[in-house]
Amino acid sequence: MARWLAVLLVLCVIGLAADGYAVVPKARLTGVRFLSSANYTRVILDLTGRVKFTINTLAASPKRRLPPRIYMDLVGARLTARRHRVDVKDRLVQRIRLGQFKENVVRVVLDLKYPGNHDAVLLANPHRLMVDVERRGGSGDRGQLAVRKIVLDPGHGGKDPGAVGAGGLREKDVVLRVARKLAPLLRRRMGADVVLTRNTDVFIPLKGRTAMANAEQADLFLSIHANASHNRRAGGLETYYLDKTTDEATMKLAARENGTARRNLTDLQIMLSDLKLNVYLPDSISLASHLQSSLVKTTRPHYSRAKDLGVKKGLFYVLVGARMPAALAELFFVSNRREARALKRPEFQNAIAGGLFQGIKNYADRLRERGNP
Ligand SMILES: [Zn+2]
Structure with missing residues (x-):
């Protein structure tokens, strides 16, 4: 009995010390x-x-x-x-x-x-x-009613090839081609002002990309990527918006796109959990949904196996700090032989660009309706 009391006493003292320490x-x-x-x-x-x-x-x-x-x-x-x-x-x-x-x-x-x-x-x-x-x-509330200026961000570039897939297809090349096809569509058919974070094969740090969109006071930020997996049969389309996630596959993908080890993601988790205000989240979800559904619609006639992997949330550094609605599209898998072959074809790149265009257009139309009910 006395021994239990002693143990209890020791625990109390430790407890007090811990409490005292917390105040310092x-x-x-x-x-x-x-x-x-x-x-x-x-x-x-x-x-x-x-x-x-x-x-x-x-x-x-x-x-x-x-x-x-x-x-x-x-x-x-x-x-x-x-x-x-x-x-x-x-x-x-x-x-x-x-x-x-x-x-x-x-x-x-x-x-x-x-x-x-x-x-x-x-x-x-x-x-x-x-x-x-x-x-x-x-200005923070401005972008939510109109899409006048769009920043397109072809992922990777220069020393960073992104994912390298079947037949040596490099993510950085595919996404740049798609972005260059998408920009004129947005200019001509939406009258939008379009800026590319890179127009050539150059390396740009992740932070510089949203910084550019912020400096341009863009109304929309779209980061364009292609997927990869160890499972060579994995394939399909998915679109992301920035938010916390515990999904294992998404965390692996984000780690690859972020170019960091997975443990560094916890840093980002912590950072985001401290964000009290993410005023762009609802619009970012809407943007990602419009992009995903029209991408599936426009690419299926060219590639019947186009798999709809859905709209997901993920911790992508490239979206952190964007002061406008933002999304990240993963356009098929370069690691999938059939998809890599399709991605090389200019007509298929046109279809993807068309899907991204229609998604942005639908999102913008919805905003306009909301602004003029
Ligand atoms: Zn990427």
């Missing part, structure tokens, strides 16, 4: 930076370790002479930054204020000029909290 801030907030662009303000809080955070908005309080605000509480953080008040004075944010709110909580307040939407992400290596603020009803 593990990360220091060492500084704050910001970046002003025409459409949003990005605030970066530099940290020395992981924290938890909450983010909230507050309406203006004329009585207390307070502007609209966004405030974040960083739990497990200690404030060591030298400046506790940073004047921003751009189109949207007046200033950033920092304070040690509680022993282990740093509060960061953004004083705004207008009510704003926010989007926050915790990043590691180095640790930082990145917050984007956009004016409510501003």
